[in-house]
Amino acid sequence: HQGYLNSAKEMIAPVVEALHHVLLPGASVNQPPELLFTSYSAGGAVAGLLFAHIKSQCRRDGLLDISKKFHRIHCITFGAPPITFPAITQVASGLGLFLAFINEQDPVPRADSKYFDSLTELYLSPVTKSLWDLPPLSAFPAGRLVVLRDRNSDGVEVDVTAIDVSVKELEETVLGNPAAHKIVVYLERIELLHKKLGVFVI
Numbered sequence: 001h002q003g004y005l006n007s008a009k010e011m012i013a014p015v016v017e018a019l020h021h022v023l024l025p026g027a028s029v030n031q032p033p034e035l036l037f038t039s040y041s042a043g044g045a046v047a048g049l050l051f052a053h054i055k056s057q058c059r060r061d062g063l064l065d066i067s068k069k070f071h072r073i074h075c076i077t078f079g080a081p082p083i084t085f086p087a088i089t090q091v092a093s094g095l096g097l098f099l100a101f102i103n104e105q106d107p108v109p110r111a112d113s114k115y116f117d118s119l120t121e122l123y124l125s126p127v128t129k130s131l132w133d134l135p136p137l138s139a140f141p142a143g144r145l146v147v148l149r150d151r152n153s154d155g156v157e158v159d160v161t162a163i164d165v166s167v168k169e170l171e172e173t174v175l176g177n178p179a180a181h182k183i184v185v186y187l188e189r190i191e192l193l194h195k196k197l198g199v200f201v202i
Helices: 002-022 042-056 062-067 113-124 167-171 183-197
Strands: 035-040 073-078 098-103 144-150 160-164
Touching (some): 002 042, 002 062, 035 042, 042 098, 073 183, 098 183, 160 183
Parallel strands (some): 035 073, 073 098, 098 144
Antiparallel strands (some): 144 160
16 A cells, blocks of 8 residues: 555645645634544545544645644545444544445455455355354544445335444455455445435434
């Protein structure tokens, strides 16, 4: 996953420049703005790395400095591949939301070579047991894991619910439908969930 890290490093300077343009000189210090890092798939991995970089506060640079001008900073990703080891699911108090939405059956959040080898073996092998031994996660999606599940199995009407899952539950679940990774599926489920709840209560 070195490519995601390199992309995140290259984006620090342009992100800092863009944020400088957003922050108006003389803005009220009583109501500082909030900042959201968000994206889908590989972009979600980069967003998670930028957010984790701010969270770590281990290296002073332009991004860390300008982040102090925001009241809270959030990161919400959709179908992002695994990027961290160990898992980063929580943030410091007051830092903001850190959520990783995963469509049920989307294999990308488990995307590593050993997992795909196991998945290929499962598809090519006759089913002889009810449980399939999956390899352990070598990396983890960044953020609190929230699975978007369709509670209707008839395929006629989608009834979306959002479920918190642990890293262990993700590790023990077979996710193997590439169609579940499509951005249109994420958009549809998020929109349906929004209509169902009215507002998100996270």
